[in-house]
Amino acid sequence: MRSHTCGELHRENQGQRVTLCGWVSSARNHGGILFVDLRDRYGVTQITFDPEAGGTPPEILEQASRLGNEDVIRVQGRVALRAEGQNNPNRCTGEIEVFADQLELLSKSEPSPIDLSEKNETSIETRLRYRYLDLRRPSLLQGLAFRSKFCHALREHLLGQDFIEVETPILTRTTPEGARDYLVPSRIHSNKFYALPQSPQIFKQLLMVGGVDRYFQIARCFRDEDLRADRQPEFTQLDLEMSFVEEEDVLQVVEAAVVHAFKRCLGIDLKTPFPRLRHEEAMERFGNDKPDLRFGLELVDLSALVARTEFKVFTSALEAGGCVKAIPVPEGADLSRKEIQGLEEVAKEYGARGLAWCKLGDEGLSGPVAKFFAGDLQEELIERTGLKPGGLLLFGAGDRTMVLRSLAEVRNALGKKLGLTPEGEFAFAWVTHFPLFEWNEEKQRFEFSHHPFTAPEDWDVDFSKDTEKVASRAYDLVLNGWELGSGSIRIHRQDVQQRIFEFLGMSPEEAQEKFGFLLNAFRYGAPPHGGFAFGIDRIVTLALGLDSIRDVIAFPKTASAACLMTDAPSPADPAQLEELKIRLIPKKEEAQA
RNA sequence: GGGGGUGUAGCUCAAUUUGGUUAGAGUACCGGACUGUCGAUCCGGUGGUUGCGGGUUCGAGUCCCGUCGCCCUCGCCA
Numbered sequence: 030m031r032s033h034t035c036g037e038l039h040r041e042n043q044g045q046r047v048t049l050c051g052w053v054s055s056a057r058n059h060g061g062i063l064f065v066d067l068r069d070r071y072g073v074t075q076i077t078f079d080p081e082a083g084g085t086p087p088e089i090l091e092q093a094s095r096l097g098n099e100d101v102i103r104v105q106g107r108v109a110l111r112a113e114g115q116n117n118p119n120r121c122t123g124e125i126e127v128f129a130d131q132l133e134l135l136s137k138s139e140p141s142p143i144d145l146s147e148k149n150e151t152s153i154e155t156r157l158r159y160r161y162l163d164l165r166r167p168s169l170l171q172g173l174a175f176r177s178k179f180c181h182a183l184r185e186h187l188l189g190q191d192f193i194e195v196e197t198p199i200l201t202r203t204t205p206e207g208a209r210d211y212l213v214p215s216r217i218h219s220n221k222f223y224a225l226p227q228s229p230q231i232f233k234q235l236l237m238v239g240g241v242d243r244y245f246q247i248a249r250c251f252r253d254e255d256l257r258a259d260r261q262p263e264f265t266q267l268d269l270e271m272s273f274v275e276e277e278d279v280l281q282v283v284e285a286a287v288v289h290a291f292k293r294c295l296g297i298d299l300k301t302p303f304p305r306l307r308h309e310e311a312m313e314r315f316g317n318d319k320p321d322l323r324f325g326l327e328l329v330d331l332s333a334l335v336a337r338t339e340f341k342v343f344t345s346a347l348e349a350g351g352c353v354k355a356i357p358v359p360e361g362a363d364l365s366r367k368e369i370q371g372l373e374e375v376a377k378e379y380g381a382r383g384l385a386w387c388k389l390g391d392e393g394l395s396g397p398v399a400k401f402f403a404g405d406l407q408e409e410l411i412e413r414t415g416l417k418p419g420g421l422l423l424f425g426a427g428d429r430t431m432v433l434r435s436l437a438e439v440r441n442a443l444g445k446k447l448g449l450t451p452e453g454e455f456a457f458a459w460v461t462h463f464p465l466f467e468w469n470e471e472k473q474r475f476e477f478s479h480h481p482f483t484a485p486e487d488w489d490v491d492f493s494k495d496t497e498k499v500a501s502r503a504y505d506l507v508l509n510g511w512e513l514g515s516g517s518i519r520i521h522r523q524d525v526q527q528r529i530f531e532f533l534g535m536s537p538e539e540a541q542e543k544f545g546f547l548l549n550a551f552r553y554g555a556p557p558h559g560g561f562a563f564g565i566d567r568i569v570t571l572a573l574g575l576d577s578i579r580d581v582i583a584f585p586k587t588a589s590a591a592c593l594m595t596d597a598p599s600p601a602d603p604a605q606l607e608e609l610k611i612r613l614i615p616k617k618e619e620a621q622a
Numbered sequence: 623g624g625g626g627g628u629g630u631a632g633c634u635c636a637a638u639u640u641g642g643u644u645a646g647a648g649u650a651c652c653g654g655a656c657u658g659u660c661g662a663u664c665c666g667g668u669g670g671u672u673g674c675g676g677g678u679u680c681g682a683g684u685c686c687c688g689u690c691g692c693c694c695u696c697g698c699c700a
Contacts, residue, residue: 149634
């Protein structure tokens with residue numbers, strides 16, 4: 030149907046007779062001569078309808094004058110070099126044009142609800158409703174192409190490392206821990222439900238028991254939780270698992286795959302090895318477990334020092350068992366009161382009561398808390414924080430978890446504000462040795478912080494002693510302050526698994542009921558194994574310098590998990606419900622009516 | 623479930639401190655002019671239940687109450 034695409038004709042094609050197909054992206058009619066920008070996935074080529082210089086039959090020019098934006102056409106003509114001064118340097122096809130002598134209207138378009146000229150940005154709502162039009166925008170199309178290439182590179186690398194790509198079920202059983210499941214009713218087994226997988230976790234471990242040795246999958250995962258810019262109800266992970274390995278083996282494989290993909294798709298040589306931080310070190314230095322390592326601004330603990338001040342906010346925080354930390358900001362004294370107030374708002378969002386601060390000038394400290402640091406204390410503070418004249422010090426005081434959390438967010442806001450987060454810089458990092466357990470305040474008990482099969486760092490550790498500090502063999506991959514994914518070395522020893530369940534107050538019967546098929550499998554010789562999974566949507570978003578994973582998903586859902594294009598979810602037909610033996614509970618207002 | 627933002631022409635936005643005539647502009651679309659444009663230009667035109675429902679008022683895009691969609695976010699989750 031076509032001899033070339035709209036992105037491939039150049040100077041060398043001069044004089045060739047070609048046939049092109051595509052969408053009319055703009056038509057400029059000058060009366061006796063008419064230009065059409067013809068667009069397809071590959072680019073834009075200018076089609077010129079010119080009876081005199083171009084040999085366009087007058088009736089074809091007449092036909093072309095009726096073309097509208099987004100009409101789909103097929104044209105035939107001759108490639109010609111443009112005259113001096115008529116080149117368009119913004120386009121790779123800008124040195125040539127095609128003089129058309131034949132035109133075929135393949136499909137007429139109504140006016141587009143989306144402004145594809147990108148003169149103004151159409152609202153995300155309209156874009157999602159008409160996603161098939163939105164996709165025509167080069168940036169979105171290129172995003173999809175990049176994603177495809179990225180996945181290909183990962184596949185290519187892992188297949189070269191003896192991994193086997195295996196598909197695991199989408200219809201599976203509900204799992205008790207973790208996120209809320211999407212449920213699918215069973216027709217054959219009435220009153221029973223499948224669940225969509227939150228991840229292929231258990232299946233991949235069973236593949237290890239099955240001797241697959243090295244597995245990977247680009248797997249769709251489903252979680253029925255509330256959405257964010259970096260979270261969709263269905264998302265894609267590169268999931269992998271390996272037998273007879275330790276942390277080092279897994280980390281190296283993942284790292285090499287990422288390095289390969291970045292090289293292949295962006296031409297970037299990532300620095301290896303990625304920095305590694307133990308979990309407690311990341312928390313101490315950056316306040317969270319997914320630090321943005323593109324910049325410093327590390328936290329400094331000042332608890333011991335400020336215990337000697339008279340500042341009630343600090344001393345009472347310490348008396349209550351909390352801590353006082355600070356972020357020294359070089360050159361931060363340039364920030365205005367208002368800007369600091371903005372940072373305080375950030376801190377408050379995460380539970381801080383306020384954000385104390387002081388500045389260091391040539392004549393010592395100034396600002397709200399300066400007066401509490403006199404003489405020796407002032408000198409010690411300056412020494413301890415490394416503050417230089419022109420610097421700013423931001424304090425967080427109170428409950429340790431809250432201080433870390435709020436200062437971590439203040440740090441991120443500062444990084445952005447001070448221009449320390451340049452696009453095109455990729456700061457990967459591993460965070461290792463996550464705690465095995467986590468205190469659940471609501472339920473007043475310990476829970477798995479990763480998942481039930483994560484191995485403890487020490488097989489023989491006593492879980493009851495310093496429970497919160499018991500380290501696991503779980504690790505996360507972090508990029509520019511985003512958590513990309515996580516993994517762990519798993520428990521292959523029944524005795525250890527049993528001890529953990531026992532410690533969490535789960536009876537053998539309960540464990541059997543919840544995870545029976547996996548525990549049973551482990552009775553028949555389970556190889557030591559471990560693995561990893563990271564979010565494809567997220568890594569591709571970051572690689573392209575975008576803000577939302579929506580931009581790399583063809584048909585994303587809204588914040589309320591709806592699809593505006595298909596109008597999913599939708600009511601079910603009563604006959605379908607009948608067949609599934611499902612009766613609906615009316616909403617409150619309907620019940621009252 | 624909570625907080626913040628937002629909703630006006632197909633699209634992107636405006637509409638005067640504190641309510642006041644016929645709700646405007648750009649773009650798109652339609653018609654006309656135009657032989658080198660590439661955000662073409664020039665002239666003319668169509669296009670509105672101001673998200674929806676109620677209320678206050680002589681009068682509501684504007685004020686009040688409710689409700690819905692979308693975005694960001696807390697909780698939740700990865």
